[in-house]
Amino acid sequence: MATSDPKQKTVPRFTDKFSICPSCDLLLEEIQPLSTHTPVCPRCLRRLHRKRPDSARRTLVLSLTGLLLYLPANFAPLLTFNILGAATSSSLFQSTLSMFDQGEYLVGILVVLTGLICPFMTLSLLFGVSAGLFLGWQQRWMAVFLHWYHHLTEWAMTDIYLIAVFITIIKMNHAAAIGYHLGFFCFIGLVAATVAAQSSIDQSLFWDKLDRTTADERPRIPAETAARTGREAGLLLCQSCHKISPLPPRGPQENQKEEMSCPRCGELLHIRKENSIDRSWALIVTALLLTLPANLLPIMSVSSLGNVSKSTILDGIIHFFQEGSYGIGLIILTASVLVPLFKIIGMSLILISIHNKWTTWLRHKALMFRFIQFVGRWSMLDIFVIALLCSLVRFGSLSSVDTAPAALYFSAVVLCTMFAAISFDPRLLWDSAEEETAKDAAQDVARGVTPG
Numbered sequence: 541m542a543t544s545d546p547k548q549k550t551v552p553r554f555t556d557k558f559s560i561c562p563s564c565d566l567l568l569e570e571i572q573p574l575s576t577h578t579p580v581c582p583r584c585l586r587r588l589h590r591k592r593p594d595s596a597r598r599t600l601v602l603s604l605t606g607l608l609l610y611l612p613a614n615f616a617p618l619l620t621f622n623i624l625g626a627a628t629s630s631s632l633f634q635s636t637l638s639m640f641d642q643g644e645y646l647v648g649i650l651v652v653l654t655g656l657i658c659p660f661m662t663l664s665l666l667f668g669v670s671a672g673l674f675l676g677w678q679q680r681w682m683a684v685f686l687h688w689y690h691h692l693t694e695w696a697m698t699d700i701y702l703i704a705v706f707i708t709i710i711k712m713n714h715a716a717a718i719g720y721h722l723g724f725f726c727f728i729g730l731v732a733a734t735v736a737a738q739s740s741i742d743q744s745l746f747w748d749k750l751d752r753t754t755a756d757e758r759p760r761i762p763a764e765t766a767a768r769t770g771r772e773a774g775l776l777l778c779q780s781c782h783k784i785s786p787l788p789p790r791g792p793q794e795n796q797k798e799e800m801s802c803p804r805c806g807e808l809l810h811i812r813k814e815n816s817i818d819r820s821w822a823l824i825v826t827a828l829l830l831t832l833p834a835n836l837l838p839i840m841s842v843s844s845l846g847n848v849s850k851s852t853i854l855d856g857i858i859h860f861f862q863e864g865s866y867g868i869g870l871i872i873l874t875a876s877v878l879v880p881l882f883k884i885i886g887m888s889l890i891l892i893s894i895h896n897k898w899t900t901w902l903r904h905k906a907l908m909f910r911f912i913q914f915v916g917r918w919s920m921l922d923i924f925v926i927a928l929l930c931s932l933v934r935f936g937s938l939s940s941v942d943t944a945p946a947a948l949y950f951s952a953v954v955l956c957t958m959f960a961a962i963s964f965d966p967r968l969l970w971d972s973a974e975e976e977t978a979k980d981a982a983q984d985v986a987r988g989v990t991p992g
């Protein structure tokens with residue numbers, strides 16, 4: 541057992557003080573988050589870490605409040621509509637299930653998942669993890685919970701559902717006397733608690749507390765590395781928990797693929813998401829094709845005293861403008877028409893730009909992609925409004941609202957565009973830029989060597 545190693549002096553200095561940007565794979569110095577300052581990636585401007593004070597306790601209290609409000613918000617009566625002495629009442633749960641009564645099973649499943657199941661799951665997962673951390677635990681199931689929370693959070697759409705409730709109220713305000721019940725107020729509380737819980741969680745801090753690897757097990761790179769990206773430095777970043785792992789050794793065959801999962805959260809690790817471009821293209825083209833029936837066919841039919849009038853998404857928007865409800869008209873125009881169009885055009889532009897290796901406006905394209913990810917879920921607004929109207933406007937021959945075929949196509953557009961954004965790997969945008977820079981550098985060297 542040698543006590544001193546003479547080779548030690550010749551070994552270059554290694555460091556484990558670094559991080560990697562999840563959006564562009566840039567190798568960065570370790571981030572030191574401060575409460576006064578949010579670090580951003582210098583290349584793609586992505587926010588890298590936002591410090592949340594007292595995160596575990598706040599998340600625990602807020603998620604518990606949300607869970608306590610969940611049952612009355614969903615099952616207590618929400619609203620009553622009263623037209624000429626006839627009254628109909630519905631709870632949020634009944635509205636969520638109303639698509640099944642209409643025979644629209646696929647849309648129904650989507651509304652149940654996004655309006656009922658995912659919101660409950662996200663709150664429960666948040667509660668479980670924050671309670672565990674608050675008690676000082678470090679259990680394996682907590683990492684599983686946090687991993688699932690990461691994937692489910694954008695599918696929990698109670699915030700959009702609440703806006704849909706307000707739009708329904710404004711839409712029916714002229715025609716019916718509206719009664720507000722316990723469910724309505726509990727639902728507002730539920731949404732406020734959910735949004736606050738989601739914004740109080742400090743995911744980096746939570747993951748650090750759940751990390752079982754010791755400092756010795758952290759991957760190290762030479763302190764004076766020439767590598768610009770994680771990939772060049774032989775490192776893989778988990779897209780779920782942002783843990784850095786060394787690239788697995790190459791198999792004997794060039795195309796041999798080693799499936800490797802994150803040691804902390806279990807997410808499958810890829811240098812880049814597999815077939816990302818092809819999958820995103822397929823989903824975007826499908827969304828584009830479905831946009832036609834979604835906008836040209838009627839989405840809702842209203843029967844009033846025996847007269848049935850069917851309306852498309854645009855008809856509904858025009859109706860709001862004609863009534864003078866410009867704000868609501870604009871919200872629905874944005875959520876139902878502009879956002880899906882923006883997503884399809886924006887994603888196509890990004891994919892074309894990668895195909896053609898365009899290296900200009902990269903930062904703008906990265907920003908546009910993050911915006912597409914952020915607004916994607918808001919297109920569900922119109923579907924929630926229709927679900928609410930179907931359950932609340934049930935006055936028999938006097939007046940009733942039913943769904944029409946476009947609801948299915950429109951939901952499919954929302955799903956396709958959301959999955960297109962999930963399938964896309966934004967690091968691919970920057971790979972072509974890296975290749976071009978390397979090519980330019982090689983050309984410069986060649987020019988310098990070759991006499992002009």
Ligand SMILES: [Zn+2]
Nearest residue numbers: 561564581584
């Ligand atoms: Zn970046």
Ligand SMILES: [Zn+2]
Nearest residue numbers: 778781802805
């Ligand atoms: Zn992970």
